[in-house]
Amino acid sequence: MIDPFYPAVLVLVILICLCFIRLILGPTPGDRVVAVDTVNTLTVASLVILGLIYREVIFIDVAIVYALLSFISTLYIAKYLGGEL
Amino acid sequence: MIETIIHVLVIAGLIVSATLVYYFRDLLAAALASGLFSFLISLEFYLLQAPDVAISQAAIGAGLTTAIFIIAIRSTKRYEEDAP
Numbered sequence: 001m002i003d004p005f006y007p008a009v010l011v012l013v014i015l016i017c018l019c020f021i022r023l024i025l026g027p028t029p030g031d032r033v034v035a036v037d038t039v040n041t042l043t044v045a046s047l048v049i050l051g052l053i054y055r056e057v058i059f060i061d062v063a064i065v066y067a068l069l070s071f072i073s074t075l076y077i078a079k080y081l082g083g084e085l
Numbered sequence: 086m087i088e089t090i091i092h093v094l095v096i097a098g099l100i101v102s103a104t105l106v107y108y109f110r111d112l113l114a115a116a117l118a119s120g121l122f123s124f125l126i127s128l129e130f131y132l133l134q135a136p137d138v139a140i141s142q143a144a145i146g147a148g149l150t151t152a153i154f155i156i157a158i159r160s161t162k163r164y165e166e167d168a169p
Binding site: 065 | 091111116117128156
């Protein structure tokens with residue numbers, strides 16, 4: 001029997017692949033930053049759902065660390081683009 | 086079956102982002118693609134059920150490496166010149 005949460009992860013991964021179009025075509029660096037940030041959020045969502053599928057508590061902790069670090073990474077790039085860094 | 090499709094899509098995304106790091110002339114965009122590569126390889130480690138490797142990859146690859154790349158680009162030139 002297939003776990004009913006697997007199609008949800010599949011949809012999230014397809015959305016991640018669609019974000020690559022904006023990363024490739026994006027004319028300005030701002031478009032690319034927004035594409036990467038969207039991929040980070042989608043990845044955190046898919047990590048939580050995968051932790052539900054595998055039925056392990058420790059897998060949720062990875063998603064928490066992941067969300068924090070994606071914020072720091074985006075913040076650095078945004079401060080560089082704003083000219084403050 | 087669905088798990089195999091997810092694996093194939095994530096690995097295709099890894100190949101595309103690694104190719105983008107090679108093709109971008111703007112070094113900031115190349116650093117962005119490198120950060121995306123490390124996030125996707127962390128997702129792949131997670132899919133292979135190795136959460137400790139995934140957590141260290143996310144910490145080092147996404148947080149530290151992108152920040153250090155940005156600091157290095159700030160001190161040097163941003164756009165790569167054409168090969169002589």
